[in-house]
Amino acid sequence: MRLKTSHNEEVATLQRLKRNAEHQLKTLKISSKKQIDELKKEQERDLNTIVDLHQQLDNLKNTHKTKIESARKTSEMWRGLFHDQKRQLVIKERELRTAVSLRMKELSAHPMAKEQQRKYKTFLCEICTLEFGQEEERTPRVLGCGHTICLRCCEMIARPDQIQCPFCRVVTKLTGRTISHLPKNYLALNMALLCSDNEKAM
Numbered sequence: 001m002r003l004k005t006s007h008n009e010e011v012a013t014l015q016r017l018k019r020n021a022e023h024q025l026k027t028l029k030i031s032s033k034k035q036i037d038e039l040k041k042e043q044e045r046d047l048n049t050i051v052d053l054h055q056q057l058d059n060l061k062n063t064h065k066t067k068i069e070s071a072r073k074t075s076e077m078w079r080g081l082f083h084d085q086k087r088q089l090v091i092k093e094r095e096l097r098t099a100v101s102l103r104m105k106e107l108s109a110h111p112m113a114k115e116q117q118r119k120y121k122t123f124l125c126e127i128c129t130l131e132f133g134q135e136e137e138r139t140p141r142v143l144g145c146g147h148t149i150c151l152r153c154c155e156m157i158a159r160p161d162q163i164q165c166p167f168c169r170v171v172t173k174l175t176g177r178t179i180s181h182l183p184k185n186y187l188a189l190n191m192a193l194l195c196s197d198n199e200k201a202m
């Protein structure tokens with residue numbers, strides 16, 4: 001009888017232990033399920049964040065690409081404009097050069113112009129660009145080298161005993177003579193007088 005009682009007690013203890021163990025197991029299961037759920041949620045959030053970041057990165061890349069593209073287009077446009085301007089300038093310059101040389105040809109082909117040029121070459125003092133004439137200081141004087149300038153210009157450039165030609169730099173010695181002793185260029189003088197007579201008659 002006592003044996004049976006002790007056996008029953010043992011069974012009861014074992015059953016209690018079993019219930020306890022089952023309860024603990026259940027609690028453990030619940031708590032670990034909660035943890036797993038939370039972990040899953042966390043993982044999901046992380047995944048979303050990663051997707052978001054990828055999206056942002058793509059957006060940035062696209063913006064960057066667009067900016068680079070537009071900068072490239074702008075610089076190409078400016079380069080194009082610059083080339084156009086340069087080409088136009090070159091064309092303009094060529095046109096101007098052609099026009100100028102044509103005009104020069106026209107002018108020099110004109111009989112009056114030829115006359116004028118000859119007159120300027122022969123009947124003007126090339127230093128002061130004034131016409132030769134009969135007054136003493138306008139008379140054309142020949143230097144030792146053969147070049148002719150007016151007396152006034154001779155006086156301006158003369159040293160006490162010599163005069164250096166302003167065209168060819170050859171020195172003409174005066175050796176005691178004054179500048180008024182330099183020979184007159186009568187051809188130049190007569191042509192200048194003839195020319196001014198003609199102009200008066202016109």
Ligand SMILES: [Zn+2]
Nearest residue numbers: 125128150153
């Ligand atoms: Zn002169």
Ligand SMILES: [Zn+2]
Nearest residue numbers: 145147165168
């Ligand atoms: Zn000379």
